[in-house]
Amino acid sequence: MRLTSTNASLPASGVESDESLLERLRAGESAAGEMLVGRYTSALLRYLQRLTGSNHLAEELHQQTWLSVLDHLDRFDPSSSSGGFKAWLFRIATNKANDLWRSRGREKNAKQGLKLVSDDQAPHAGTRIEGDEQVARLLDAIQQLPENQREVLLLRYYSDLKFTEIAEMLGCPLNTALGRMHKAMLKLKQMMES
Amino acid sequence: MKTRIEKLDRDSLLMLYASGEISAEQKHGVDAMLAGDEAMQLELSRLIDAQAMLDRELSKMDMNDSMPATEAAAGRAVSRVIRQRITEQLARPMKIGATPKRRWMVLMYPAGIAAAVLGFGIYKWSKVQGDYGPTPPKSGTLFVDTDSAEIEEQYASAVLPDLDDSSDPLTQVEDQISTLAAWSQPLQ
Numbered sequence: 500m501r502l503t504s505t506n507a508s509l510p511a512s513g514v515e516s517d518e519s520l521l522e523r524l525r526a527g528e529s530a531a532g533e534m535l536v537g538r539y540t541s542a543l544l545r546y547l548q549r550l551t552g553s554n555h556l557a558e559e560l561h562q563q564t565w566l567s568v569l570d571h572l573d574r575f576d577p578s579s580s581s582g583g584f585k586a587w588l589f590r591i592a593t594n595k596a597n598d599l600w601r602s603r604g605r606e607k608n609a610k611q612g613l614k615l616v617s618d619d620q621a622p623h624a625g626t627r628i629e630g631d632e633q634v635a636r637l638l639d640a641i642q643q644l645p646e647n648q649r650e651v652l653l654l655r656y657y658s659d660l661k662f663t664e665i666a667e668m669l670g671c672p673l674n675t676a677l678g679r680m681h682k683a684m685l686k687l688k689q690m691m692e693s
Numbered sequence: 694m695k696t697r698i699e700k701l702d703r704d705s706l707l708m709l710y711a712s713g714e715i716s717a718e719q720k721h722g723v724d725a726m727l728a729g730d731e732a733m734q735l736e737l738s739r740l741i742d743a744q745a746m747l748d749r750e751l752s753k754m755d756m757n758d759s760m761p762a763t764e765a766a767a768g769r770a771v772s773r774v775i776r777q778r779i780t781e782q783l784a785r786p787m788k789i790g791a792t793p794k795r796r797w798m799v800l801m802y803p804a805g806i807a808a809a810v811l812g813f814g815i816y817k818w819s820k821v822q823g824d825y826g827p828t829p830p831k832s833g834t835l836f837v838d839t840d841s842a843e844i845e846e847q848y849a850s851a852v853l854p855d856l857d858d859s860s861d862p863l864t865q866v867e868d869q870i871s872t873l874a875a876w877s878q879p880l881q
Binding site for chain 2: 524527528529532533536537540541544545547548554555557558561562565566569633634637638656661662663672673674677678680681684685687688691
């Protein structure tokens with residue numbers, strides 16, 4: 500096992516590309532994998548936390564997502580998707596979350612189940628923000644959005660992918676992805692103001 | 694990559710415009726549309742307000758709210774799993790990149806050669822059988838049993854009237870009827 504980094508060619512910016520790190524990971528270099536993890540852990544954890552509304556599930560899905568990346572390293576083709584590795588990573592995370600919804604029944608039941616888990620195992624994030632009702636209200640409002648609108652909204656904020664990339668990732672037309680975002684934003688604003 | 698904005702409805706177009714993901718040329722086109730449409734201007738301003746509010750509140754929320762696990766801890770946990778996985782995979786004789794599909798592809802070549810050799814052997818064997826064995830009937834013809842054909846011929850000659858092959862059988866029957874009619878006339 501090689502744990503030390505090799506002399507991989509760096510782009511002009513000095514930051515090694517995700518694809519190059521992935522190539523090294525394929526070759527068995529765990530250090531490259533650790534660099535990739537370090538690059539996306541924060542955004543991915545936040546995304547999953549907001550998507551599921553549960554810290555515990557977010558951690559679990561985060562780990563499952565990376566395991567899936569390791570299992571399917573050969574399937575990733577940088578030329579096939581416009582968002583590159585980041586879009587692929589977030590798609591896996593989204594699929595993992597969707598699998599979880601499905602395994603716990605339809606959306607409504609799943610939401611209730613997740614809330615129960617969240618309440619049991621970790622206090623709701625909103626309750627920790629004492630004195631900031633606005634933020635707590637936003638958290639609740641996000642959880643009340645329909646699943647497909649919440650996905651687009653959170654992907655946009657936490658993955659920082661373009662709408663064209665999000666649409667491609669979710670397998671829907673660009674118009675649909677933009678429409679979901681439009682509805683989600685106005686709905687959130689309305690809920691916050693009410 | 695240039696987005697095809699003509700396929701977008703008004704709300705989606707404004708969303709894309711507000712996010713700044715359109716080219717300068719497309720922005721120029723949307724600006725022209727906005728100039729003559731007050732309702733569209735109002736919708737855009739609502740959207741920009743909502744976007745600003747969300748940006749502000751989400752970042753405030755993320756600052757105040759702790760991560761599910763601390764970033765470092767989560768990273769360490771995953772890194773540990775990666776190291777473990779790679780160690781396991783390297784311990785196996787197969788490379789990380791080799792999928793079962795590729796291994797199957799490797800077996801395809803010897804299997805193809807074996808099939809070709811077998812096919813050639815069957816062809817040669819059938820040729821040898823053709824030279825020394827019974828000749829199979831040609832396609833489209835019935836298999837003829839010589840003995841039964843002879844029996845049928847004898848039966849036909851014994852039972853059927855002896856008709857002249859050269860004349861029409863119908864004419865011969867008519868002749869026989871008229872002969873019988875001539876015989877029966879004196880009886881009437």
